């Protein structure tokens with residue numbers, strides 16, 4: 288059983304703490320995805336959207352260049368690579384934890400070579416070439432189940448998907464099937480696309496599954512299919528694929544499992560699967576919940592249009608998180624992050640240790656440091672547990688006058704991006720202004736930089752964790768010595784290699800004594 292509070296997911300050189308659920312933002316660089324096709328189809332708008340997802344709270348960005356919606360048209364791997372590779376490259380440069388949603392070995396290989404952290408394969412690493420690529424690298428892997436979960440023929444179906452392309456594709460395929468009398472189309476590309484094509488072609492026909500009869504002769508009906516055979520099939524497949532990957536050399540802690548909502552499943556089957564989330568969690572791997580905007584979410588919420596299913600998605604995602612799912616793959620990152628942060632704060636109390644670097648070079652500098660500590664201590668679900676001495680440091684980064692610096696150590700139950708918002712309010716309350724043209728380095732009454740939160744990494748333009756300046760700032764590292772026995776060693780555990788003193792900036796010149804706050 289996965290120890291929930293201590294679980295991590297190893298993704299290349301990143302170790303993602305799963306002490307709380309993580310949000311994977313969907314970035315579809317496609318013209319035809321089922322809910323957002325064409326919205327981010329060129330590199331520039333895709334990268335901008337990826338960065339916006341990070342700022343909205345995404346821990347991971349999942350970049351995909353091929354829609355696998357019901358009735359999808361397979362994309363040539365070269366075309367797929369042309370869509371995703373430039374986007375993956377730029378997001379990696381921005382420090383993001385990047386996942387690539389592909390079933391094509393050539394695309395996977397290119398992206399892993401660039402440094403992509405996760406391979407998300409909707410065909411569940413059934414292609415040995417995908418297993419080989421995963422085994423040769425260090426990336427995390429998402430093993431997804433795609434396929435039907437019932438042996439019986441589906442009953443008359445109701446098509447809830449509002450996307451006319453899915454319906455057209457379904458109708459065409461149904462006609463073709465009658466004409467062919469054959470389930471296995473020839474010359475439809477590589478083996479995995481033929482299999483996935485087939486599943487998603489059938490999937491396009493509807494969202495309802497057969498009514499299950501009780502013991503023979505009985506006329507009583509359950510409204511939902513029985514869970515055990517469905518979960519045996521899904522968990523059997525996922526467990527087998529995980530073992531295949533491990534035999535090839537992929538470590539257990541790199542593997543995440545996903546039951547593949549909507550891939551060959553009918554709405555009531557998807558509900559049965561979501562209800563069995565805790566059972567999947569007990570397999571001992573992180574479980575992904577990837578229900579965002581899907582047809583079954585429409586079926587249970589009554590929302591016909593896929594793009595309007597974000598609120599319903601939040602409900603389904605929180606249910607999964609409560610049952611132990613730790614990766615929530617969603618389109619609406621801001622909405623899910625806000626809901627999750629609020630929900631988690633109430634339902635799952637847990638503190639993190641955080642460090643805030645303080646600086647002032649205007650007026651009563653040490654007085655501003657003290658007032659900042661007092662105000663930070665008033666942030667909800669947060670307290671200041673210790674404060675370093677104040678130190679005089681050399682001005683760095685183009686600042687003209689010497690700065691008084693300190694570091695405050697906090698205990699907080701807030702998510703880092705929420706804490707950041709409160710710290711910015713503290714700066715405002717103390718009269719901090721950011722005049723245009725000074726690039727954030729002008730004179731300041733107070734600067735409150737969130738530099739480190741235990742177990743948290745974040746990329747984006749609004750918040751980067753650990754703070755990129757932490758490695759070189761003497762005016763942060765020296766005050767930290769008052770709080771942590773050996774900051775360099777402590778930070779090394781989190782993969783941060785601090786620079787030796789002679790290579791740092793903003794060298795500490797004098798100890799100004801304790802701060803009375």
Ligand SMILES: Nc1nc2c(c(=O)[nH]1)N=C(COP(=O)(O)OP(=O)(O)O)CN2
Pocket residue numbers: 313315317319320321322351353354355356388407408409429431545547548575577578616
């Ligand atoms: N691991 C995993 N990956 C996925 C899953 C999923 O359930 N699990 N669903 C997808 C469909 O969502 P998307 O918005 O990407 O739609 P598209 O296939 O039309 O691009 C695409 N990728």
Ligand SMILES: Nc1ccc(C(=O)O)cc1
Pocket residue numbers: 321354355356357548549550580581582583
């Ligand atoms: N790729 C997919 C896109 C959408 C759905 C769904 O709505 O069920 C399933 C798979």
